[in-house]
Amino acid sequence: MIEIRFHGRGGQGAVIAAELLAQAANLDGKIPQSFAFYGAERRGAPVVSYARIDDRPIRLRTAITAPDIVVVLDPGLVEVAPVMDGLKPGGTLLVNSPLPPERFPTPKPAFVATLDATQIALSHGVGSRTMPIVNTTMLGALSRVSSVVSLSAVQHAIDEHVPARPAENGLAAIEGFHTVRVAELPGLPGGKAPSGPVAPALSSEVPEGPIASMASDVLHTSSWRTLQPVITREKCTRCNFCWKFCPDNAIDLDSEGFPVVRNEHCKGCGLCAVECPPVAIEMVVEGGA
């Protein structure tokens, strides 16, 4: 039995990715299973989904804690979500990232593969700039780096089960298959372990007084974003429209009235850029490619 865990953000198609993989494996003659971790599936928030693939019916119904394969749909998640937790030695880590695979050391030796799926999805018009949908590109790449599913089964599953733009999704999968790069990493004892989840550890004691009294500012919601606003001060007329329309209060005005994005809270919605009359704000890919 092969166990695969997907990490994505709400809206990116992580749940559909697990489902499509299961459909494709079924076309390959396997007996699959897929399901999602049930949580608040906000657009942009980290989400997890699972697939199991075997030649025999699978009775196990639990979440996957020791995956053979981890697929990360968003490069930013490697920093903020425990994506490598439990990844088996000799397993596979597939990351959507323009960076080379060597940049993602695993705690135990594993095959690491990367591809710039965001760019591929965008070039095929799959999803939008604010929310590229990379699941089909990543499945194409997965069919290259592991024997768990074939590319033709992925294509068939897309044709049958993707309602919007199946042809473009199919092309994105093929390009994913051809562009993915693989590196095998030796176990790096000094390798960077993934940082913990964004949310603070839950206190075992219920606080006295109000049930929830910790300020929400401790939650760094910028971990949800794929784009970030960049303000060109020379073009800014200090009209404060961006400050006014930010749903996350992530823009402060400095002493001269210039807007400053509070990067730990900005969710990258792009409203400030659209509402800025002199077009002084540009949305650029988070972290830069």
Add this chain to the structure above:
Amino acid sequence: MAKLTLPPVELVRSGHSACPGCGPALAMRYLLKGTGERTVVSVPASCWTIIATGYPTTALRLPMIDTPIEATGASISGLRAALDALHMSDVQVVGFAGDGGTVDIGLQSLSGMLERRTDALYVMYDNEAYMNTGIQRSGSTPEGAWTTTTPVEGMARGKGEPKKDIMGIVLAHHPVYAATLNVAYPEDFLRKAQKAASLKGPRFFHVLAPCPPGWKFASDQTVQIGRLATDTGIFPLYEVENGKLRVTRKLGQLKPVRDYIKVQGRFGHLTDAEIDTVEHEVQASWAALLQREARP
């Protein structure tokens, strides 16, 4: 440097868990700038319960109670009575509920609060469906809109029934003040919030709050789409004080409703003929609104 048109005080914190570009997140932000720091908020089950309470955190700088979805009206009547008993009559009591929690599940409770003449402000933020549970149709979903329970496939063409007239229902209770507001017009929003805060007795807000995932548009379009809702005449901005109606955003020529409908995926299936029907209905209701305004 332009003058701020909204008070700088922020009573909604960052780090809340609304989706990027969330209209209801803006609604709370503007509302509390108007009602001020001495406000308590009762929030029933809705997106806003989740937005405010990523346990163990809270996104509001003032007291909030989490209320059963059918009881917002009752809860604010109770809060008012308790605060008055504690000689805290200056504290504003606000109920902040979704459209499903207002026009469907909590309608009896809202009616009771208005009828008891509770001194409180009931705010309905209208994202036009049950969004927190995954986009199910509500009584406030507009006709023709796709939702997960009003699909578009085969003969099914989205919601078959028109939007419930909540302002009509509320006005039949003769509140001291009732108004429509739109997150795309924050200055109008603020003025109404400040005005409501200065009055005593039952008050009601119907706030249009676009929802990117629920209406199927990109997260940077929330304000553009909100403006179109008002400027096409689909969601006119007005206030009713002691029975007298006043349109607060005057419009010469209405923009074509097509401009609003075509930019939202939930209406993607509507034909030109169907859009023309909406256009005629909107023009008729806009004309009726102007007539009501002209009445002495």
